[in-house]
Amino acid sequence: MFDNLSDRLEKSFKLLKGQGKITEINVAETLKDIRRALLDADVNFKIAKKFTDDVKVKALGQDVLSAVKPGQMMVKIVKDELAELMGGTFADIKLENKPAVILMSGLQGSGKTTFSGKLANMLKSKKGRHPLLVACDVYRPAAIDQLKVLGEQIKVPVYTEEGNLDPVKIAKAAIQHAKANGNDVVIVDTAGRLAVDEQMMNEISAVKKAINPDEILFVVDSMTGQDAVNTAKEFNDRLDFDGVVLTKLDGDTRGGAALSIRAVVEKPIKFVGTGEKVDALDVFHPDRMADRILGMGDIVSLVEKAQEQFDEEEAKRLQKKLQKNTFDFNDFLKQISQIKKMGNLKDVMGMIPGMGKALKGMDIDDDAFKHIEAIIYSMTPAERENPSLINGGRRKRIANGSGTDIQEVNRLLKQFSETRKMMRMVSQGKNVQRMMSGMQGQGRKF
CATH class of the missing domain: 1.10.260.30 (Signal recognition particle, SRP54 subunit, M-domain)
Structure with a gap:
């Protein structure tokens, strides 16, 4: 992930190699190249410009120690700013209530159903929870079947109501079912559309109002670039969601969504999908992702x-x-x-x-x-x-x-x-x- 961006940033830092100190002249050339790298990675222009402006202010304000080379100092500043751009600190999901209710939102094809299964698997295997998956996508028959297959695979129950086309009633009944059967997390998979439309927004808003979820997650395909950011803004205006899930981050993505979405909607990225398998899901840590983008690895996650x-x-x-x-x-x-x-x-x-x-x-x-x-x-x-x-x-x-x-x-x-x-x-x-x-x-x- 982020291979192209990593390469471009590495070349940008080489512009400072051999320089005795950071000056307004040599830092301007470096930042110009960094801004191009961000734009090529599909980062929003305004965000890329603000990012490089912030880096410039911090770089020129630094008293570079004799033991630290200008290039090394720039890498440190860019790393800190990248982490801040992506949220700064890790944000966990809220699971205090019993059952804790998590509502999925997003466009069709973004990976909501697959992510619902992955999240249930993670909560079950790593946190000892007893999740219940709820099939509220009543328009795409394959969605219900897909959720059932995932449920069988990870041994998590799936609540469905055959013939019921009212997602509000299904979601409310599922929560009662969870309370009666000892499920402490309810994950509600909702319908998506090919584009944002009023009917979809009204429906998911009604589900939100009926079940009052502890957590609303917006699931987005990271390969859609700036479109992902625009869609996130529209969903957030209606739902005021709590966090973002980036799927397909293992694909040929340029990373623009991950770097832009936090700044636009001011909501944290909480999970990233890194593959097709049910365990290919990572909790998102902005500082660790910044390290990986800059080629520094991620020893903490490895351990x-x-x-x-x-x-x-x-x-x-x-x-x-x-x-x-x-x-x-x-x-x-x-x-x-x-x-x-x-x-x-x-x-x-x-x-x-x-x-x-x-x-x-x-x-x-x-x-x-x-x-x-x-x-x-x-x-x-x-x-x-x-x-x-x-x-x-x-x-x-x-x-x-x-x-x-x-x-x-x-x-x-x-x-x-x-x-x-x-x-x-x-x-x-x-x-x-x-x-x-x-x-x-x-x-x-x-």
Whole structure:
């Protein structure tokens, strides 16, 4: 996400490289390029101009320390302003009441139904809630079926009323159903239209008035650019919603909606959809997103994702196996499974500082481990538990069974052996210098 904008901003900062200090002359050229980068990313012109004006005031007002280069100072100022532009601080959804009622709004095709399922899954798996999905899109038959399929997939109940075309009555009845059945969150999926019209606005306004939701979320396709911002303003004028959800942020989006929408409607972005899977949903943190746009990674989110898959008992068991040098391919498969659960692999790797730029143009999909998994699954149980059994004949059989060649099998076995040695050194607290030497040796071999 934001690849083009990140590249353009990086080139803009290079204009200050080698400069002894920030002056009105050299900062003007840099800011002119930054403004072009924002406009190319589909950011509203007025917002882009105000952004660069604010950066200029702060940049020229800075006493740059001798240890800090002008380019580095500009990056820091731009990062802080980007975070502020996108909301400044994290804004959570309100779930105090029981049941807490969340109302979805947005145009048809924006991803309301899919997001409703993702949100229910997140609240259930990460916050221990018992959500109820409510099908109030009575005009698009596929919407009800889609919500039912999502509900079955994440094991969350879906409230529907076949034949009832009154979304107000359905929503009110669903809340009573939730109270009677112990559901502490009610997520109401409403109808969308191809464009903003009076009938749609009147209908969703009536639903809002009838159920008095704790939270109204406006769901918008981030790939629609400035149209997303204009639509958000019209919805906000009628509904006074509480937050924005940007979907399809993993696609070929220029990022203008994410950077503009907060400034126009003065409502926080609360969630971003980053893929098609039910767990491809992230809580929005403006400061972390600013870091990612500027190629600084997002270590905090990476650690949080890892902790979600962390099993303390499994970690203790694994540490014992590492210390005894009995870490095997079954353990390796479990580690791969945990990494895959963290989300889109390229997106996860992009959270590591500096990796975003290194991965640019590379096609890393969720099947990146499939060759490794195929090789391991072609081993016998005994071979997985004791890799030293795998001789030349066994390697050839494993290669044939996995649809790979013997060189790939040899490469995996060698890498596994080196990885096991280093992991054992770390688990036993051996000095870092020895581990680094081992890693450098690996680099010379390949």
